[in-house]
Amino acid sequence: MKGMRIAFCGRESGMEVVEMIVRKMTVLVMVGMILMTTVSLPQSTVAARVEDRAYWYAQAKSQLDDILAARRASNGYAKNVILFVGDGMGVATVTAGRILKGQKEGLSGEEYRLSFEKFPYVALAKTYNIDAQVGGSSACATALMCGVKANVNTVGLDSRGKFEDCRSSFTAGVTSIIDWAQKHGKSTGIVTNTRLTHGTPSALYARSPSRYWEDDAKVPVHAHATCKDIARQLVENEPGRNINVLLGGGRRHWIPMTEFDREERDQRGRRTDGRNLLDAWVHDKKTRDLHAEYVWNKAQFDSVDPRYTDYLLGIFGYSHLDFEVDRNKGPTGDPSLVEMTVKAIQILRKNPHGFFLMVEAGRIDHAHHHNNGRRALEEIGALDEAVRNALNITQPSETLLVLTADHSHVFTFGGDNTPRGHPVMGFDKETSDLDGKPYTTLLYGNGPGYAHTTPTGRQDLTGFNTQDINFVQQAAVPRKYETHGGEDVPVYAYGPGAHLFSGTIEQTYIAHAIAHAACIAEDNSHCEKPPSDDACAAAPGPAPSPTARRPLGQTTPTVEVQKQDPKDPWAWSAGSRAWMWTTYHALTLAMVPVVLALR
Numbered sequence: 001m002k003g004m005r006i007a008f009c010g011r012e013s014g015m016e017v018v019e020m021i022v023r024k025m026t027v028l029v030m031v032g033m034i035l036m037t038t039v040s041l042p043q044s045t046v047a048a049r050v051e052d053r054a055y056w057y058a059q060a061k062s063q064l065d066d067i068l069a070a071r072r073a074s075n076g077y078a079k080n081v082i083l084f085v086g087d088g089m090g091v092a093t094v095t096a097g098r099i100l101k102g103q104k105e106g107l108s109g110e111e112y113r114l115s116f117e118k119f120p121y122v123a124l125a126k127t128y129n130i131d132a133q134v135g136g137s138s139a140c141a142t143a144l145m146c147g148v149k150a151n152v153n154t155v156g157l158d159s160r161g162k163f164e165d166c167r168s169s170f171t172a173g174v175t176s177i178i179d180w181a182q183k184h185g186k187s188t189g190i191v192t193n194t195r196l197t198h199g200t201p202s203a204l205y206a207r208s209p210s211r212y213w214e215d216d217a218k219v220p221v222h223a224h225a226t227c228k229d230i231a232r233q234l235v236e237n238e239p240g241r242n243i244n245v246l247l248g249g250g251r252r253h254w255i256p257m258t259e260f261d262r263e264e265r266d267q268r269g270r271r272t273d274g275r276n277l278l279d280a281w282v283h284d285k286k287t288r289d290l291h292a293e294y295v296w297n298k299a300q301f302d303s304v305d306p307r308y309t310d311y312l313l314g315i316f317g318y319s320h321l322d323f324e325v326d327r328n329k330g331p332t333g334d335p336s337l338v339e340m341t342v343k344a345i346q347i348l349r350k351n352p353h354g355f356f357l358m359v360e361a362g363r364i365d366h367a368h369h370h371n372n373g374r375r376a377l378e379e380i381g382a383l384d385e386a387v388r389n390a391l392n393i394t395q396p397s398e399t400l401l402v403l404t405a406d407h408s409h410v411f412t413f414g415g416d417n418t419p420r421g422h423p424v425m426g427f428d429k430e431t432s433d434l435d436g437k438p439y440t441t442l443l444y445g446n447g448p449g450y451a452h453t454t455p456t457g458r459q460d461l462t463g464f465n466t467q468d469i470n471f472v473q474q475a476a477v478p479r480k481y482e483t484h485g486g487e488d489v490p491v492y493a494y495g496p497g498a499h500l501f502s503g504t505i506e507q508t509y510i511a512h513a514i515a516h517a518a519c520i521a522e523d524n525s526h527c528e529k530p531p532s533d534d535a536c537a538a539a540p541g542p543a544p545s546p547t548a549r550r551p552l553g554q555t556t557p558t559v560e561v562q563k564q565d566p567k568d569p570w571a572w573s574a575g576s577r578a579w580m581w582t583t584y585h586a587l588t589l590a591m592v593p594v595v596l597a598l599r
Contacts, residue, residue: 090408195250
């Protein structure tokens, strides 16, 4: 018995050794799986790299491959169109905005690329107006969205429309991309962080001799009977009353002077006709038996289900919405430009005939007018995220994305051999070689940041925190508000029809090129599909009236069918995803006998 007991104990000790080895092997296998997963994940671009000749050759090859692939996809018919407008976004603003966003992500900044900078087609658009060398917002927006040049401070009118001349607007009215899209049965939408009745969005639906006639209080008394204010045109006229999604600010122009605003309780409406156009919008949609909702804060907005909503009016501010850095992100606050863009797409894409959506980052312009470079560049970051998300939830084979600006600003970016990676919001590395005082690399030609003179000359900024969100850049000429710039602005395009955007173009060309790509132009003979040609998509057939209720159609696409940005350095390629899962399953199968042995 003693010998047998010793033998049994020996076997027991052996089993303990085996179990210990198996446990160690299990740990090693699991560590291996974790390492495999880590290796398989896309790596951050912050990793150290040697930017030698081979690096630049490889970088150019990669970008060339991306552009060639995108250009092959630019053929065909654009079922959907998203027009992004960075109000006041000139080339210097794009460059500085790119660097700031890159630096916030831990890079030196210069090598960073905004999502729209990856678009394969780029053009330059002229921004002058009929009567102005340096364009104004509403006239530039009319050119951009109606395809005709206009006079300063008019909206939706051709050259016959004169500022504040009601009678001149009777025969000068022109149609816009939204008119053309609705005529072909497409859903339409406007997203902006300015007032919905402001200069840029109003060009899509209003015909007014003054961009300032946002409510009836601004319309001269003698013109009340013949010229509607812009807010009324949006609610009552074509195409405004048929726009599916309206998201922005400006409640003050929708409610009467006798009512206080729901959010800013000490502020009254500005309408003198006693009308509440918010109620009028809701009543119109109920009368037509449409699935419609009105919301005015983020909690209400978040609760809107795109699957069961065909018309959405969201007005989240008494005037403009707050800058992104100041935005209240809580339930009583406002949705972001990104959130509004995504919700709009989710609602509009249910239409089998496609959609047109205009998204305006309008507060870039407002920050520039105050010489507040930091807020202007932060708004570029918000616009970039809106574009990135739009790319991720649309199909590149059927959606044309165009991003441009209405005009530029007198905003400059320069320095004396400023080192790479230098804070873009900071002082240059050298002081002025004339007055010996520091200066920032970002400056303005004119505006409230005028470099006030002192007994010793230009104001000395030593000790100022140039990174502060409220810092005002210096300007050469004193003005209450900074002015627009007159140089050409960039146009970026991606998707079907993107190849139409190249060279130096008139701003009016953009609307017509979009219409051509989306087959909503007057002449759509190019959209007729040849019987033997399967490579070129054709426009859809006859469409239902945009005023009639449409079936909800497709539900929101699942994550599996949503597009990933192929140029995003964090995106997984199909090959890396397949390799990862093959490795994972192989390791899992290898652990089966180990688990059985432990049992």
